[in-house]
Amino acid sequence: MLKRLPSFASVLPLYSVIAVMAYGWTITSFLWKLPSWLLFLTIGEILALFAYAMASALGESLLILGVLLLASLILPAKWFKDEFNIRGAWFVMVAYGSIMVFLTLYASQDGFLGKYWTAWFAGSIGVALLSAYFAARARFMRSIALWLSDRLMVFLFIFLPVSAISILAVIARNLN
């Protein structure tokens, strides 16, 4: 069973891509909302809120990684596992990125796009699958995925410890 999973050396770079997207989105949104919170929340409350955000970003990034690992378990190795890092990075960048674009447009157009969420979702997954398919064949796509995942790994040294502390803080706040 474990043999069907990709090696740690190819999981970690892919995770770094996912993590940078998840944490990057969360931190950007946090900074965008911060001025309004500063009007009525104390610094302690804002830090607690940040802890929830970091715990959530960790959960979200692990969930996405988990789905990709599950896919590599189910699919033939040639389709996904053998090029896990490259195909996975392109799939995530397109599908997850597309969700982010949708949410940005949704917010900027006062929810107008909301009713097209299913079409957008289907289209995104389709394009993401195509890009994952071509990623292992086109040299420039391959290079981009490897270059990015290699360089983004450094952020894990910040994200993971911060999230660990955040999870402890969230648990402490919710204990009786």
Place this chain on the structure above:
Amino acid sequence: MPELSRRDFLKLMLVSAAGVGLAGDRFLVESISAGDGNRPNVLILLFDAMSVHNLSLYGYARPTTPNLERFAGRATVYHSHYSGGNFTSPGTASMLTGLYPWNHRSLSDRSLVRRDLTERSLFHYAGEGYTRVGFGQNLWADLFLRQFKADMEQHLPPNSFSYKNLATLVSQDLPNDPTVAYYAIDEFLASSHNVFSFSHPGSALWGYLDLSYGQINADERSADYLYAMPSNGYSIYRHPELFDGLYSTFSRLSAQASPWFGYFHLFSPHPPYAPRREFVGSLPEMEFLFKKQHPLSTVHASWPEIKEKRNQYDEFIADLDFEFGKLMDRLESAGILDSTYVIITSDHGELFERGEYGHGSPLMYDAVLHIPLLVSEPGRRQRRDVYTATSNTDILSTVARLCDNPVPAETDGRPLPEFGGGEDADRSVFSIVSRSSSAFQPLEVGTLAMMKGEWKLIHYFGYQDYPVDFELYNLQDDPQEKHDLYSKDPSALAQLREELRDTLEDANRPYRKKGP
């Protein structure tokens, strides 16, 4: 005393049992709801964003509230009752804490009150002998209930009695961290689906799933509603189910041995105005007084648009009033009104003039501040009217009295006339909007209104490019506030202006940095 034979005893038992059976629910409720030394129950039923300007109870030409008028026949009706703020957060907090917004510090949207007030709320002063229940169908009101939960025996979630949820409200399941969990999860991480604002959710995946969930549930069309279904942004509700739920809750509480205090903050008639189909077009046409657009209007709506919104609002009130009438009839039949003080009020009004519809803008005209207040006491069968100015900061002291507890010293309010307080024609009551001010800093930008006797003074402070400082109206001669007397009546103005400025200065003093 004559001896009772076995046969007589059996007859007596039979007759008693039949009597109990015939009296049914009413007997049952009466016998148990009086509970605990006959202390009465106290119910506050609040309708969000209900302006006296649109209620026939207060003289509006359209018959929007025949059932409130009927209820007024057994209540004290307050004709000059004002909210401390012009939108939910400051207005509701003023009632729940007995303080003006500059003292409770809930100034901005969905904000909290000062943390040291969490055990000085209306629920606290109702006292521990009561079963205290809170329901905030408006999420911003529910935030206060989360703050005051230590003094509540039951906190009903805001989607209680709802027809369908539009969002998940995860923080409801985190009772040990209810406020921060709300801001973190429901308003930030998964906040994309909210009919009142569209913002980036803090979690893209969570937000997208929440949005999808909301879209699936919101897509339902109902033949009963022409415009939209009533919604608080997190759930869809329908008046009949909501009021059935309220009746069941009141009956359940009345069946307990101890008296109860209930704060039920209903979302209607807050926008979106969503009357049922049978109420659309049910009210007679009428002409509205045109008032030109105010420079500080935030909506900049056209006059036809304002009139259309106002029609929908009136119809929504008529729909609400219909269900309110049925509820009161059921409570009366069950005998619950005979042991319960019922307080009907609102947290702020609604404005349809000067380019504005809604509430919470810098405009502080009467329609958005002037709210209904009716207090019905057990056994009362005649209407009383009080015309002197009262503030919704008075509710806390009044409830303390009704619940047989001492009136707290730290309050800006006082017991209402007829319920422990006297009428004071010289009293000044205030209302403020200062949405962009920090809760921890002096008030920098806002509008402060002071009502005193027949006069109303409005003070604009800190607005850029808006040169007007004051407006003065005589509410008795000019209830529509058409004629600004600021430059015409300096003698009346000077004293009022001084009092208002002193009030603002006192409000800001604790927050100013001390000099070297």
